[in-house]
Amino acid sequence: MINTLIVDDESHCINRLLHLIDRKPGIFNIVATCKSVDDALKVADNNSLDLVFLDIEIKDKTGFDFLRQVEHTNFKTIFTTAFDNYAIKAFKFSAFDYLMKPIDFDEFNETIVRLKEEIQSKGHDGHVQQLFENIEHEQPKLLTIPTVEGFETVLVADIVHLEANGNYTYIHTKDKKQIANRPIKFYENLLDGKQFFKCHKSHLINMEMIKTFYKGKQAYVIMTNGNQVPLAVRRKNRFLGRFN
The missing domain is CATH 2.40.50.1020 (LytTr DNA-binding domain)
Known part of the structure; x- marks a missing residue:
């Protein structure tokens, strides 16, 4: 099963993801759900994760704060965001995927089909580092x-x-x-x-x-x-x- 962490400061967004995950039994093991970056860091540092569903704005911090501070980045990252704009292109370079809120089941399903094919691959650490590099070089013009x-x-x-x-x-x-x-x-x-x-x-x-x-x-x-x-x-x- 895919050891999964959900990080989002809104309960209804967490519940939506849990509902979608329940519709695909036998795939995910939910390690924890967290509403703050600090709580998510504690979970990530004490558990082996395969996947993190990561919100972008988390109270007074961001998903990037989590990725910068987490000790081990041997996991895939799927951003969950309400911001369908200039930042998305940068995220897609190295994040495994992004899902727009409210998350649609068909889009969720398409992402998970691809995830199942790739989750066994190694060397995920480079994905997070490349993500930051791409964001730095992909400043929007508008x-x-x-x-x-x-x-x-x-x-x-x-x-x-x-x-x-x-x-x-x-x-x-x-x-x-x-x-x-x-x-x-x-x-x-x-x-x-x-x-x-x-x-x-x-x-x-x-x-x-x-x-x-x-x-x-x-x-x-x-x-x-x-x-x-x-x-x-x-x-x-x-x-x-x-x-x-």
């Missing part, structure tokens, strides 16, 4: 921002900085501000770390859009759109190191 009426788009190259507002994020461009119903952590994981720098817990700046830097105890930068963004003391040296 962000899709859902709205009440539909959605708006913004070119990544036009983003000056991003500002956290609880579970929402303000995306500042040269001439306007858009609000996205995703936390800033989502964009921190998505956008290229070479171009975007988290200068403060609530701010992610485009390094190509910095106009002026002001040093001092309360350092800050002025962006090309005129906005002033604080630079946290503990991030200052790392920020300056980008210019060496």
Whole structure:
């Protein structure tokens, strides 16, 4: 049987997966279901896993946090996500698959048929490492921002900085501000770390859009759109190191 871990912070999503799994008896051994990254890490470090159904946003952390911190990555990863957009292409390079929420039985079944054929293969560790490498090199060119009426788009190259507002994020461009119903952590994981720098817990700046830097105890930068963004003391040296 396939030793399986489910990681999702929403009970109804876990229950949906369990329901689908029950319809395919004799395949899965559910080792645990976890609603936090920390709990999932404990399970993964103390059990031999073949498969992890992994949500992307898990409370204040992400599925990537789990993959970065887990000690052993000798398992397949299937992302379960509600975000059908620019990130999916990167995930598919090395994640075994992704399933869109609400998960459809036919799509689930197709994934499991392929999984059964490959689960005995060795060397899964490389899949997780390759996943991170692909995400780093596969920055989207366009962000899709859902709205009440539909959605708006913004070119990544036009983003000056991003500002956290609880579970929402303000995306500042040269001439306007858009609000996205995703936390800033989502964009921190998505956008290229070479171009975007988290200068403060609530701010992610485009390094190509910095106009002026002001040093001092309360350092800050002025962006090309005129906005002033604080630079946290503990991030200052790392920020300056980008210019060496």
